[in-house]
Amino acid sequence: MTCLKVGLTGGIGSGKSTVAEFLAEYGITVVDADAVSRSLTASNGGAIEKVREEFGDEFIDSNNAMDRTKMRELVFSNPKQKERLEGILHPLIRETILVELEEVVRRGIAPFVIADIPLLIESIDFYRSELDIICVVDCDIETQIERVEKRNNFNRTKIIDIINSQASREERLAHADFVIDNGADVTLEALKLQVEQLHFELMRLCEDTTA
Numbered sequence: 001m002t003c004l005k006v007g008l009t010g011g012i013g014s015g016k017s018t019v020a021e022f023l024a025e026y027g028i029t030v031v032d033a034d035a036v037s038r039s040l041t042a043s044n045g046g047a048i049e050k051v052r053e054e055f056g057d058e059f060i061d062s063n064n065a066m067d068r069t070k071m072r073e074l075v076f077s078n079p080k081q082k083e084r085l086e087g088i089l090h091p092l093i094r095e096t097i098l099v100e101l102e103e104v105v106r107r108g109i110a111p112f113v114i115a116d117i118p119l120l121i122e123s124i125d126f127y128r129s130e131l132d133i134i135c136v137v138d139c140d141i142e143t144q145i146e147r148v149e150k151r152n153n154f155n156r157t158k159i160i161d162i163i164n165s166q167a168s169r170e171e172r173l174a175h176a177d178f179v180i181d182n183g184a185d186v187t188l189e190a191l192k193l194q195v196e197q198l199h200f201e202l203m204r205l206c207e208d209t210t211a
Contacts, residue, residue, distance in 0.1 A: 002206055003105045004112040007127060009120035010137030011166050012159070013144035013151070015182040015191065019137050020116045022195040029110055031100045033117040036093050041066035046096070050088045090119075094126055101130075111206040121167035121175055128175075133205070135198065136176035141169065143184040 008023075008030075010016035020030050040047040043065040051071075052060050059074075061067045075082040097115055104113040112133075120127055120134065141163060148159045173179065178201065180194050 003108065003110055004132040004202065004206055005101050005105065005130065006112050006114050006202060007120050007131040007134045008114050008116045008137070009118060009134065009172060010180075010182075011139075011144055011169065011172065012118075012162050013147035014137040014139050015147075016116065016118070016137040018188075018191065019135075019180055019182070019195055020114060022192055023114055023199065026199050027110075028112065028114055028199075029104050030114045030116050031097055031104075033093055033097060033115070033119075036096045036100075037089060040089065040092050040096065041068070047088055047092050050092075051085075054084060054088060090123065094123065098130055112202050119166070121172050124175060133177045133202070134175050135178040135180065136172045137180045137182050138169065138173060138176075139181070139183045139186075146184070 008016060008020055010019075020032070024030050039045055041051065043063045045065065048060060048064060048066065051066050055071070055074075059067050059070055071085065075085055097117070101113055101115055104110055115127075115131065117123075117127070144163060145156060145159050148154055148162075149156065154162075178198055180191070180198065182191055186194075
């Protein structure tokens with residue numbers, strides 16, 4: 001059976017992480033880009049020395065981890081500083097994700113593996129040739145705003161700024177091989193049923209590819 005590499009993405013507040021959790025319940029390995037990023041900037045992480053070189057010792061804490069509070073304050077309202085940080089982190093994140101995906105494929109123990117990547121479409125030129133399938137978790141913008149307001153207690157302006165900094169809904173859908181609808185009227189049970197159907201379809205694709 002061929003192990004397919006499946007990219008999972010969605011805008012902030014779309015419910016992508018919930019979908020990833022449901023897929024993991026089937027025993028599917030999920031490579032989480034956010035977890036990779038945290039690991040790279042944690043104590044003695046792979047990005048620490050590059051962050052130190054670019055931003056200075058004041059952005060590295062006593063545990064030799066990136067000082068997230070200081071860095072957040074620096075990049076939040078400064079696009080150029082944000083670009084500097086992303087220039088360090090994004091290539092390392094992409095490289096680490098691909099290594100982890102290939103390790104699952106090499107071991108040959110899974111029908112498919114999920115790469116949970118919030119900014120997949122923003123980096124589509126890099127990822128498109130590395131992934132077999134792209135699945136998008138979709139909802140309307142107003143639903144995104146309402147969910148993030150409740151979850152993060154952000155104000156509406158900040159949430160809209162985040163949404164505008166990401167790929168548009170239309171861009172994500174244009175690249176989607178599968179779409180999970182998680183609009184405002186979709187219950188958790190209905191979402192889980194869609195994930196079950198996605199799992200079934202991906203398993204079928206794995207079998208067809210092998211055949």
